[in-house]
Structure formats: C-alpha cells, structure tokens
Amino acid sequence: MQGRYTAAFRAELQDLMQWRRDVRRFRTDPVEAAVLDRCLAAFSLAPSVGLSEPWRILRVESAAARAAATANFEEANAKALAGYSGERAQTYAGLKLSGMREAPIHLAVFCDEDSAKGSGLGAATMPQTRAFSVVSAVTLMWLAARAEGLGLGWVSILDPVRLARDLATPPGWELIGYLCLGWPQADDTKPELEKLGWESRAAHLIMETR
Amino acid sequence: MQGRYTAAFRAELQDLMQWRRDVRRFRTDPVEAAVLDRCLAAFSLAPSVGLSEPWRILRVESAAARAAATANFEEANAKALAGYSGERAQTYAGLKLSGMREAPIHLAVFCDEDSAKGSGLGAATMPQTRAFSVVSAVTLMWLAARAEGLGLGWVSILDPVRLARDLATPPGWELIGYLCLGWPQADDTKPELEKLGWESRAAHLIMETR
Numbered sequence: 215m216q217g218r219y220t221a222a223f224r225a226e227l228q229d230l231m232q233w234r235r236d237v238r239r240f241r242t243d244p245v246e247a248a249v250l251d252r253c254l255a256a257f258s259l260a261p262s263v264g265l266s267e268p269w270r271i272l273r274v275e276s277a278a279a280r281a282a283a284t285a286n287f288e289e290a291n292a293k294a295l296a297g298y299s300g301e302r303a304q305t306y307a308g309l310k311l312s313g314m315r316e317a318p319i320h321l322a323v324f325c326d327e328d329s330a331k332g333s334g335l336g337a338a339t340m341p342q343t344r345a346f347s348v349v350s351a352v353t354l355m356w357l358a359a360r361a362e363g364l365g366l367g368w369v370s371i372l373d374p375v376r377l378a379r380d381l382a383t384p385p386g387w388e389l390i391g392y393l394c395l396g397w398p399q400a401d402d403t404k405p406e407l408e409k410l411g412w413e414s415r416a417a418h419l420i421m422e423t424r
Numbered sequence: 425m426q427g428r429y430t431a432a433f434r435a436e437l438q439d440l441m442q443w444r445r446d447v448r449r450f451r452t453d454p455v456e457a458a459v460l461d462r463c464l465a466a467f468s469l470a471p472s473v474g475l476s477e478p479w480r481i482l483r484v485e486s487a488a489a490r491a492a493a494t495a496n497f498e499e500a501n502a503k504a505l506a507g508y509s510g511e512r513a514q515t516y517a518g519l520k521l522s523g524m525r526e527a528p529i530h531l532a533v534f535c536d537e538d539s540a541k542g543s544g545l546g547a548a549t550m551p552q553t554r555a556f557s558v559v560s561a562v563t564l565m566w567l568a569a570r571a572e573g574l575g576l577g578w579v580s581i582l583d584p585v586r587l588a589r590d591l592a593t594p595p596g597w598e599l600i601g602y603l604c605l606g607w608p609q610a611d612d613t614k615p616e617l618e619k620l621g622w623e624s625r626a627a628h629l630i631m632e633t634r
Binding site: 260354371 | 436438440467476477489500516543546547550560563564566578582583591592600601617622628633
C-alpha cells in the first residue's frame, strides 16, 4: 500500500491536521498503556538528521517532579503576564495556557546534543537540525495521539534550565517541549488563542520567489 | 468526522509516516501547481507558538539562485567529507545527500524572528519555539506531500548565512531547511543512510521516569 494513497485518505489526513490543535482542558481519567505506546511509536518513524534519533523522553510521574514543573510554569506565566498591560494583559490573564494540573500524562521531551549517533552527518553546518529532528518526532506523535482521540498540549512557558535541574537530566539534554497528554474535555477545532481574541490565523500563506 | 478516526485510518497514517522518509533521487518532470498548493496548505494547519505563524517560504526558481544554493551545498558537503577518514569517508562519499540538481521544486523555508504576530506569547522563556513552529509545519507538509506520492528531501548541509545572502532574504529570517520536492525515482521505505551502512535505526525508544 505504501506510496499509494487515495483522495479519501488525504481528506481525512487534512481533517486530522486541522483537529490537531493544542489542548489545555483535559479530563483526569487515565490513558491506557497500549494507547500511549501506539502514540510513542511515532518517534521511531520520525526523520532525524543523519539518523541521529536524538530524542530523549522523560515521563514525569512523581508528585514531587510534577509539582516542580507546574510551579515552574506558573511562575513563568505570572512573569509573562506582568510583561503585558491594559486590555492585552486582561486577555492574557483569561487564557488557559497549560493543562498540567489535570493531564494524566506528562512527558518532558529533550534533544541529546552529546549523542554520537549519526556521526554528525548533516549537523555540521546546521547543528540546530538535531533539535529540529525532535520537533518533527513530536509533531508525528501529536498526530498519532489525535488520531486516537487524545489531546496534546505543548507547554513552553517555563524555564528550561530550571526544569532540567529539577528533573536531574544528563548534561547535553536540551528541553524541546513539556507535553501534557490526556482525553480532551471538549471537541473543538478553534484554538483558545483565537477564541479569546489573542491572535488569529493568517488568511493565506505568503510565498516569495527568487 | 473530526476527532473520530478508525483503526483503518490509523494504520494508513502509520504507513504514511513510515513511507515519509527523505528522498534524494527525483525524476525531473514537473509537479502540477494544484498538487503543490495542496501540500503547502498544510502550513496553515500547523501549530505555532502564540499563533505566531512565523514561517516564510521562498520558492527558488531562477537558474542563478539555484546555482548559488547548489554550489553552497556542494562546498559544504566536500568540507564535511574532508572531516571523515578511512572507511567512514568512503561510505560518506558514496551517499547521495541532495537531489538539488534534479528536483523540479526548491523551497527555502525560514523563520521570521522579527515578526510581532502572537505578541511573544509562549516564546519569552523558549524563543527557539518560533523555529520549532516552522519545523512542525514542514513536517505536516512532508506528510501531505508523501500522501500525494511526492518525495521531499531536507538539505541541511549548506551554510545558512551564505544562503540568506545569496537569496537576499530580509533581516530576521533564519533558515530552517532547504527543501527539494518532486516525484521520486523509486518506491522505497529504507533510508539511504541505512542502506549504505552509515547508521541504523534504534531498536526501541528509551523512556525514563522521574
């Protein structure tokens, strides 16, 4: 079947990409291990520079580790709010920007910058492609999770150095994203930022030619 | 239909993710504009930090611009080869690492670090999430292209500063990837790097818990 896809499949794929949006409102009931495993399997199908596969995944389970990560987010978020004023600050304050207190699964995803796998192929001129490989893998997992009906929320409002220290990660591990995973409270395709008037999608893609 | 996907769809999605691999051997015949448009539409469905949508796409069309980009790759690739020795150098020399001379479509994809869209939400603590947003968008386009039967090759073996100068991009645009797009010469799911013994896929995903 590989390489031969129908128009019906492409339409459903587009539907999934639209439905993919970031989720911050989760139910607290658990996700079965088999479902999570199927999502994580997407990592092994992801592209990586020089086949370096630099992704490292930490499942954050203990109450202490979760509390540290949540406090990290809440402090960074309060600081971010303080950077806005007037109506903008009011809108920001009304946004729910993480589901860390409710999501049953927390994954901290890192890029191992010290890994020798791939022998540096492709990364000499653009070392950032190692981190990019991990982002691609997360994107594939995001789609796989949504195809299971799961919601995923990517939290970037936290101090990555503090998080690495709190989670005692090996040197060379750079945070790519802190991911919340769980069953969404509601079915919705419009992002919170659009609904509450923070920002809207661009009308069309701009392409220049040289 | 959104949010409700069948096991059959999930299996086909997994098949697509496997089939997604980087392509460097292209046929030179053109790609219809409508097909390219459907691939590019994936950008508008991608996640972006604070809905900043920082992706900027340059279609590289002129002979002069393509020659500059190709020379950039070929020099960087020769320099990379000089960094390996013995058997490793021999293997590297045998790898085809770009299809720039054959691919009918060249896209240089950038992240606009100066864009105010999204008002910085989510990017204060982790500014690299702007670039990550562009990587996510490219990953979605990659899947959309493969679902059309198209091949995509991501070239990172080039000097991004020189490329930006040669393409006269605005200040603040950081290169994410130079993409070759076209019909693949052959149907294959095994990456060139695996076939020629440069590197192999990890047997399984390692996950730690805290």
